[in-house]
Every structure is written in C-alpha cells, then in structure tokens.
Amino acid sequence: QVTLRESGPALVKPTQTLTLTCTFSGFSLSTSGMCVSWIRQPPGKALEWLARIDWDDDKYYSTSLKTRLTISKDTSKNQVVLTMTNMDPVDTATYYCARIRSSGGHVDYWGQGTLVTVSS
Amino acid sequence: QPVLTQSSSASASLGSSVKLTCTLSSGHSSYIIAWHQQQPGKAPRYLMKLEGSGSYNKGSGVPDRFSGSSSGADRYLTISNLQSEDEADYYCETWDSNSRVFGGGTKLTVL
Numbered sequence: 001q002v003t004l005r006e007s008g009p010a011l012v013k014p015t016q017t018l019t020l021t022c023t024f025s026g027f028s029l030s031t032s033g034m035c036v037s038w039i040r041q042p043p044g045k046a047l048e049w050l051a052r053i054d055w056d057d058d059k060y061y062s063t064s065l066k067t068r069l070t071i072s073k074d075t076s077k078n079q080v081v082l083t084m085t086n087m088d089p090v091d092t093a094t095y096y097c098a099r100i101r102s103s104g105g106h107v108d109y110w111g112q113g114t115l116v117t118v119s120s
Numbered sequence: 121q122p123v124l125t126q127s128s129s130a131s132a133s134l135g136s137s138v139k140l141t142c143t144l145s146s147g148h149s150s151y152i153i154a155w156h157q158q159q160p161g162k163a164p165r166y167l168m169k170l171e172g173s174g175s176y177n178k179g180s181g182v183p184d185r186f187s188g189s190s191s192g193a194d195r196y197l198t199i200s201n202l203q204s205e206d207e208a209d210y211y212c213e214t215w216d217s218n219s220r221v222f223g224g225g226t227k228l229t230v231l
Contacts, residue, residue, distance in 0.1 A: 037220065039222075046211065046222060046223070046224045046225045047156075047164065047211055047213075047222040047225070048222065049219070049220040049221060049222065052220070060218045060219065062219070063121075063219070096163060096164070104169060105152060105154075105169075105215050106152075106153075106154035106166070106169050106213055106215065107154065107156070107164075107166060107213060108166050108179065109166065110156075110163045110164050110165065110166070111163065112163050113163050
C-alpha cells in the first residue's frame with residue numbers, strides 16, 4: 001500500500017526558508033522508474049507543480065520558481081525534502097507530495113497535504 | 121510547455137451524466153493526460169490516465185461510472201449516474217520530460 005505524508009511548519013515568516021519533508025511507504029526511490037513530486041495549492045485555487053526528483057537523482061523544477069527551490073532525497077529513510085527560500089505571503093498554500101512512476105508519467109498517489117501560512 | 125484549459129464550473133442532476141472537458145494547447149494535441157478528483161477539504165485522488173486515442177486506465181477503486189474519451193485536443197471525463205459524493209473539483213494533468221502542468225480545475229455541482 002502506497003502512502004505519502006508531508007510534514008513541516010504550519011507558519012513561516014516572510015523572507016524565511018521553508019523546509020518540508022515527504023515520508024513515504026509502499027515503494028522505494030531506489031527502484032528504477034520511481035519519482036516524487038511536490039505540488040502546491042493556494043486556498044481556493046488550482047494545483048501548481050513545483051519540483052520532481054527521480055530514482056536516479058535527476059531533479060526538475062518549475063521554471064517560475066527554480067531559483068528558490070531545492071529538492072533532495074534520503075533513500076534510506078524513504079524521505080524527500082523540499083526547501084523554498086525567501087517565502088512570501090503569496091506562497092501560502094497546501095503543499096502536497098505525490099508519487100509518479102516514469103512508466104505511467106502521471107501522479108498516481110497523493111499525500112494528504114500540509115497547509116503552510118506565510119505571515120509575520 | 122503545454123497548457124490545459126478547463127471550464128471553471130459544471131452542474132448536473134443526481135443520477136444523470138456529465139462530461140467534463142480538458143483542452144490541450146496548440147501543438148500538444150497528442151499529449152496523454154490524467155484526471156484527478158478533489159472532494160471538498162480533501163487531497164486530490166488519481167482517477168485515470170487518458171490517451172489521445174481515447175484509451176484510458178483507471179486507478180484502483182475508481183467506480184465504473186467514471187470513463188474517459190478523447191477528440192483532437194480535447195480530453196473528456198464522463199461521470200454517469202451522478203452521486204452526491206461526485207461533487208468535487210476535477211483537475212487534468214499533463215507532463216513532458218522535465219515539467220508538469222495542471223488545468224485550472226472544474227468545480228462540479230450535483231443538483
């Protein structure tokens with residue numbers, strides 16, 4: 001059974017760096033073809049893709065946010081970490097991690113999401 | 121990079137059928153998409169992968185009432201025998217080798 005769970009601070013101040021952790025089970029990021037993405041959703045708005053990390057440590061970022069994002073993995077802990085620098089109130093959103101298999105290409109499992117509010 | 125366009129809202133009566141549309145931008149009409157359902161207050165849930173040929177593969181546990189079809193750049197999600205629990209936001213997703221995009225979502229109201 002595949003599960004993903006996001007964790008991190010619920011509140012960050014403007015200009016701070018956000019660090020989110022995705023802890024997953026039911027698959028391994030050392031298995032060929034496995035990938036994990038981060039996706040966010042501002043309140044009442046649509047989903048926005050942020051970043052992806054692959055089993056072979058290839059990394060991909062949203063063009064509009066790539067200067068602020070870093071994605072990494074700890075295969076031994078079944079975790080993927082996303083950092084976003086210079087947080088702003090417009091970054092207030094629910095942040096989801098999700099699994100992707102390269103054979104399918106699409107997200108096939110979602111985490112429950114974690115709401116991050118940016119406010120002083 | 122492709123762009124996905126969805127109507128912002130749709131409505132249909134309990135027990136009826138509804139067809140939601142996701143349109144791929146020019147030059148991307150052959151792209152495969154996926155449909156996701158997001159019930160109020162919940163995380164999205166994967167529904168199906170849908171190819172330009174109209175062939176689709178549903179996720180585990182997705183009811184038979186959900187089906188997909190395609191025509192040109194349009195990708196459709198049809199929900200038959202609408203139930204109250206189908207009231208949700210529906211998002212389409214597509215991807216290429218190094219990026220991913222979601223449509224703006226369609227809010228489905230079951231009357």
